[in-house]
Amino acid sequence: MSNADRPDFSKTPLIPAIAQDAVTGDVLMMAWMNEEAFQETLKTRRAVYYSRSRQKLWRKGEQSGHVQELKALYFDCDADTLLLKVHQVGGAACHTGYRSCFFRRIDDAGQVVTEGERVFDPEQVYGTQTG
């Protein structure tokens, strides 16, 4: 395994970026960054991802106003995964209205349990059911 000095996009143009609440430690979401998204995130101190479905930069919160203010940025031992500590404006990172995208747990019996509460109604924020 490598120990690159900085995040390295030359091997992998898109790398995973984990957003974690800087205060509570809740893992909010995982998305992807290319080098442009990474540089813009550092410069603007707001999370900017790369949307694989839309194939363009995704300035988180651009539509909903629920931006993620960057508090600290870490990268891992292999320099191919990022960890952002953020303040989530609006209180919810997930487009479904949940605080975290990880609102479903698989219990010991293999059943899916929904945890947490919806912070907002996606229909009101995005005007559609799934936004």
Add this chain to the structure above:
Amino acid sequence: MSNADRPDFSKTPLIPAIAQDAVTGDVLMMAWMNEEAFQETLKTRRAVYYSRSRQKLWRKGEQSGHVQELKALYFDCDADTLLLKVHQVGGAACHTGYRSCFFRRIDDAGQVVTEGERVFDPEQVYGTQTG
């Protein structure tokens, strides 16, 4: 975006899996799981990943003894990312000996700052410098 009822490996055979300390909330590492790794993790209650470099199942801690005991398993809104809450035996998830793989931060001036302490000496655990 989809809202699959369970993690779905049919679209993406390898999905990201984030390991988080169940007590402290520290994000320890990010690795990958295929369906076999996912099922074995659920069954054995220990984190099993898929090593992309070795192209086989990676039973975390098999060599070092530093297994990750599964406390809870979550999946995200798109059902294509996993979040494991774990107890990290040995105190360090990273092969470099750091507690978390995210031991380097990029500060406001763009400089890399190493945070945290080494929990173990990789040379003693793995017999080589980088394990």
